[in-house]
Amino acid sequence: MxxxxxxxxxxxxxxxxNQAHVEAWRRAFKRLGYEVPRERIELEIGKGGDLLVPSILGDDAEKRHGDALRKAQKEAFLEIASRERFxxxxxxxxxxxxxxxxxxxxxxxxxxxxxxxxxxxxxxxxxxxxxxxxxxxxxxxxxxxxxxxxxxxxxxxxxxxxxxxxxxxxxxxxxxxxxxxxxxxxxxxxxxxxxxxxxxxxxxxxxxxxxxxxxxxxxxxxxxxxxxxxxxx
Structure with a gap:
């Protein structure tokens, strides 16, 4: 066909x-008290945040902080986008x-x-x-x-x-x-x-x-x- x-x-x-999204997630994780290496985040870029968070941190962390992490990531990405020229x-x-x-x-x-x-x-x-x-x-x-x-x-x-x-x-x-x-x-x-x-x-x-x-x-x-x-x- x-x-x-x-x-x-x-x-x-x-x-x-992609690297802007990695950095936004790194900042979001850090804000909520999680130290996640950039290399670990890079492996998950391309997934939606609803799947990325539990894949990296597990289901318990998703239940506790999933929504807050996604909100923090969005804020961080918007800040990066406002300062950089993609x-x-x-x-x-x-x-x-x-x-x-x-x-x-x-x-x-x-x-x-x-x-x-x-x-x-x-x-x-x-x-x-x-x-x-x-x-x-x-x-x-x-x-x-x-x-x-x-x-x-x-x-x-x-x-x-x-x-x-x-x-x-x-x-x-x-x-x-x-x-x-x-x-x-x-x-x-x-x-x-x-x-x-x-x-x-x-x-x-x-x-x-x-x-x-x-x-x-x-x-x-x-x-x-x-x-x-x-x-x-």
């Missing part, structure tokens, strides 16, 4: 924000325009809420929602990645089936969500996850970043729907 929809993760895929990865507007020219509808699918997303856009100087046909945020789903909800809602909003869509993301949690939703996963290493890890997680192909994907777009579009054991390079 031909590809008619492309779903995009935001953090680490379109905008270079980098947009190469050729993002051009990539969305090229997809539209080819008749492929696009969606943003993020585990963040709208306030986080707006802060990211303001810091990066780009209006991401205006580039895409539909937007899916934390408010639209019951469970965050790696659960498939955000991907399922995206293809539903696009009024397409899962076999007609692919998703571009930067973490194994994107890959897991895609696999559970029945959507082809296209990986980018711009978020810090190595190519071999993304391929092992089920990526149909892996590119360095959005600029690399843009330069190889027709090949990716042609190959993704019939993703075989040979990954797209």
């Amino acid at each position: 031909a590809l008619h929809g492309m779903i995009f993760d935001v953090d680490g895929t379109l905008v270079d924000t 980098r947009v990865f190469p050729w993002v507007p051009e990539l969305f325009h090229a997809l539209r020219q080819r008749g492929i509808r696009t969606a943003l699918a993020t585990s963040s809420d709208r306030k986080h997303l707006q802060a990211t856009c303001d810091s990066a100087g780009i209006d991401l929602p205006s580039l895409a046909d539909v937007l899916v945020t934390k408010a639209d789903v019951e469970a965050s990645k790696p659960e498939p909800d955000v991907v399922i809602v995206a293809w539903e909003k696009l009024k397409l089936g899962p076999a007609e869509c692919a998703m571009v993301g930067d973490t194994v949690y994107d890959a897991q969500a895609c696999r559970a939703a029945g959507v082809v996963f296209l990986g980018v290493t711009s978020g810090g996850t190595p190519e071999d890890v993304l391929l092992e997680a089920g990526a149909c192909g892996v590119w360095r970043d959005t600029g690399h994907l843009y330069s190889d777009l027709d090949h990716a579009i042609e190959t993704a729907p019939s993703c075989t054991e040979e990954p797209v390079r």
Whole structure:
């Protein structure tokens, strides 16, 4: 079946924000009395906060401090976003325009809420929602990645089936969500996850970043729907 929809993760895929999220979580944990190494937090980036906290601290800490930690992380991230200028990865507007020219509808699918997303856009100087046909945020789903909800809602909003869509993301949690939703996963290493890890997680192909994907777009579009054991390079 031909590809008619492309779903995009935001953090680490379109905008270079993963380390800002790591730092925001580090500050949040410290505020509540937990010393968590950055390296441990990095392993969980890509998950929603509802799953990240118990994964790192356990269920007891989640019950005691989960909501407070997520609130503190949000405040810390907004502060970081207000002070820093996030980098947009190469050729993002051009990539969305090229997809539209080819008749492929696009969606943003993020585990963040709208306030986080707006802060990211303001810091990066780009209006991401205006580039895409539909937007899916934390408010639209019951469970965050790696659960498939955000991907399922995206293809539903696009009024397409899962076999007609692919998703571009930067973490194994994107890959897991895609696999559970029945959507082809296209990986980018711009978020810090190595190519071999993304391929092992089920990526149909892996590119360095959005600029690399843009330069190889027709090949990716042609190959993704019939993703075989040979990954797209």
